[in-house]
Amino acid sequence: MSAPIRVVLADDERMVRTALRVILDAEPDLAVVGEAATGAEAVSVVRAERPDVVLMDVRMPEIDGIRATEQILAGMADAPRIVVVTTFENDSYVYDALRVGAAGFLLKRAAAEELVSAVRLVARSDSLLYPAAVRCLAAEHARHRPPAAPAWAARLTDREAEVLRLVATGLTNAEIADRIGVGPATVKTHVAAVLAKLGARDRTQAVILAYESGFVRTG
Amino acid sequence: MSAPIRVVLADDERMVRTALRVILDAEPDLAVVGEAATGAEAVSVVRAERPDVVLMDVRMPEIDGIRATEQILAGMADAPRIVVVTTFENDSYVYDALRVGAAGFLLKRAAAEELVSAVRLVARSDSLLYPAAVRCLAAEHARHRPPAAPAWAARLTDREAEVLRLVATGLTNAEIADRIGVGPATVKTHVAAVLAKLGARDRTQAVILAYESGFVRTG
DNA sequence: AACCGCCTCCCCCGCCCGGGGGAGAGGGGC
DNA sequence: GCCCCTCTCCCCCGGGCGGGGGAGGCGGTT
Numbered sequence: 001m002s003a004p005i006r007v008v009l010a011d012d013e014r015m016v017r018t019a020l021r022v023i024l025d026a027e028p029d030l031a032v033v034g035e036a037a038t039g040a041e042a043v044s045v046v047r048a049e050r051p052d053v054v055l056m057d058v059r060m061p062e063i064d065g066i067r068a069t070e071q072i073l074a075g076m077a078d079a080p081r082i083v084v085v086t087t088f089e090n091d092s093y094v095y096d097a098l099r100v101g102a103a104g105f106l107l108k109r110a111a112a113e114e115l116v117s118a119v120r121l122v123a124r125s126d127s128l129l130y131p132a133a134v135r136c137l138a139a140e141h142a143r144h145r146p147p148a149a150p151a152w153a154a155r156l157t158d159r160e161a162e163v164l165r166l167v168a169t170g171l172t173n174a175e176i177a178d179r180i181g182v183g184p185a186t187v188k189t190h191v192a193a194v195l196a197k198l199g200a201r202d203r204t205q206a207v208i209l210a211y212e213s214g215f216v217r218t219g
Numbered sequence: 220m221s222a223p224i225r226v227v228l229a230d231d232e233r234m235v236r237t238a239l240r241v242i243l244d245a246e247p248d249l250a251v252v253g254e255a256a257t258g259a260e261a262v263s264v265v266r267a268e269r270p271d272v273v274l275m276d277v278r279m280p281e282i283d284g285i286r287a288t289e290q291i292l293a294g295m296a297d298a299p300r301i302v303v304v305t306t307f308e309n310d311s312y313v314y315d316a317l318r319v320g321a322a323g324f325l326l327k328r329a330a331a332e333e334l335v336s337a338v339r340l341v342a343r344s345d346s347l348l349y350p351a352a353v354r355c356l357a358a359e360h361a362r363h364r365p366p367a368a369p370a371w372a373a374r375l376t377d378r379e380a381e382v383l384r385l386v387a388t389g390l391t392n393a394e395i396a397d398r399i400g401v402g403p404a405t406v407k408t409h410v411a412a413v414l415a416k417l418g419a420r421d422r423t424q425a426v427i428l429a430y431e432s433g434f435v436r437t438g
Numbered sequence: 439a440a441c442c443g444c445c446t447c448c449c450c451c452g453c454c455c456g457g458g459g460g461a462g463a464g465g466g467g468c
Numbered sequence: 469g470c471c472c473c474t475c476t477c478c479c480c481c482g483g484g485c486g487g488g489g490g491a492g493g494c495g496g497t498t
Contacts, residue, residue, distance in 0.1 A: 157444060170424035172484070185447045192486070202454090202486070204423045205389035211430045211437050218430050218437060376474065391454070404477045411456070421456070421484085 005123040008034040008049055010042035010065065011057040011085070016108070020055060023112045030119060039063025043071050046080060052123045054082045056102075069102055081122040102199075121212070156197055161215075163190040167203050168210045224342040227253040227268055229261035229284065230276040230304070235327070239274060242331045249338060258282025262290050265299060271342045273301045275321075288321055300341040321418075340431070375416055380434075382409040386422050387429045 007024055009017045009032060017035050024030045034049040036042035039060045046054055054072070058065040069082045081103035103122045106115065156164065166176045173191060177184045191203065200206040210216045226243055228236045228251060236254050243249045253268040255261035258279045265273055273291070277284040288301045300322035322341045325334065375383065385395045392410060396403045410422065419425040429435045 159445065167423070168427065170420070170427050174484085182445085183447060185449095186445070188485080189446075195486075201389070202391075204386070204426055207423055207426050208387065208389050214437075218433075378475065393454085401475085402477060404479095405475070407456080408476075414456075 004029050004031040005053060005119060006031055006033045006049065006051040007119060008032070008036065008042070008046055008051040008054045008080070010036040010039070010045075010054060010060065010068065012037050012060045013057075016057070020115070023115055024119065027116050030116065037061075039065060039068035042068045046072050047076065050076075050078075051080050053103075053119050054080050055085055055119070056082050057085050083118060083122055156194060160190050160194050160197070163187060164194050164206060164210055165216060167191065167194070168207045168216045223248050223250040224272060224338060225250055225252045225268065225270040226338060227251070227255065227261070227265055227270040227273045227299070229255040229258070229264075229273060229279065229287065231256050231279045232276075235276070239334070242334055243338065246335050249335065256280075258284060258287035261287045265291050266295065269295075269297075270299050272322075272338050273299050274304055274338070275301050276304050302337060302341055375413060379409050379413050379416070382406060383413050383425060383429055384435060386410065386413070387426045387435045 007030060009020050011017050011020070014037070017037075021032045021035070024032050033051055034045040036045045037060070040062045042054070042056060042060070042065075043063070054069075056065040056069055060068070063071075065084055069084065072082065073079045083106060084102045085106060085108060106118055162180065163176060166179060171179065173187045174184050176191075177187045180187075191206075194200070194206055195202070198206055198209050200209055207216075211218065226249055228239050230236050230239070233256070236256075240251045240254070243251050252270055253264040255264045256279070259281045261273070261275060261279070261284075262282070273288075275284040275288055279287070282290075284303055288303065291301065292298045302325060303321045304325060304327060325337055381399065382395060385398060390398065392406045393403050396406045399406075410425075413419070413425055414421070417425055417428050419428055426435075430437065
């Protein structure tokens, strides 16, 4: 399994950091290599340790997690994947996090198992975003378990899910438009919404996320 | 499972048609709705029956399977998926078939199970090409079973396979170029080769084929 | 009645991508 | 020696795509 995944924790509450460290260090393939209590500290620790993954709290003194994320991603070649940690799912930070390039985000109430699998997936998928709705895709695929377990945000609408399914069969926007009987502009809108919610850069990444989340099944 | 997959058989040898019919009709979700012994007949039968899938022999009187495929795909809106059937794997027809838009091809010596799964996959993946190299991808993935079982043609080179793997992680051509240390133009060339060999229209379809063939694994 | 989420469609813009060519270098097989 | 394959890189070109806006209608919630 080669080298372990190196993780840095950034949270102003010591208890949270400790909890995360306990959870992550229990996994043989994960190694917490640094902690930070402020955004500024997070930036310097990350530059020093060059981890694979950063768990970044949004609310922190001096510099919030969003700005810290921005600075890390802007100032580093071969920057780590950053997972933004929030308390409330409809946090407006969520979209800011996507915008500045966070690899994903999860809620503090997420189960330990979700946490470690998120870290692994983010580290593994290498230049691929893994945000919010991905888990919702899996949840939707598993027959609408409502808002109980899904500790993630940004659900796709029915139309968006339909469009994503068609994107994942290799259709162009124009073909999707013909198929569902709307204009090409409408499909563009839906695709754009899907990309934003999934944090995907283009339809190719969206398809990959659809497969990886189980939203579409292989053959 | 809704309506069965409607199949038309086009082959000049009656025995071959019968054999195919027996194999396909044994499957509850497949229904052979027409047969043709010549290319011209194939065109008219397909227009009349409007099947989901056509199994098209390459060598037929009057009009060969390639031209028949061309005419069917050109002259019909919502055309069926056409699988071209060949006897020899290095048949030059293979590339012609790809060029005119065949959804895939397979060898007459293919196992019955391969046949039915090919029909299902082609029918399912709806506007998605399923040609040659796809099975080779699966074969490569399954640790180089040489040229024994692979009843399909068009192998990827090592470089092409590497590029496809990177495409399937969501990278752009420029990012792939940086990663493997070559120029962007070179990556373009490799990607173009992959698309041609897989019969994919764009990188999105290539990724889908990579997943469906098992060339890349989910999770 | 006001609000919000969803669906529909429009504009402009820039870029990445894919198609069509070609070309040179190196290696292996005949 | 010659050929063929692979890998490398170049050109031009068109189009699909994604980003950034905005706008109107419709139904459910408050």
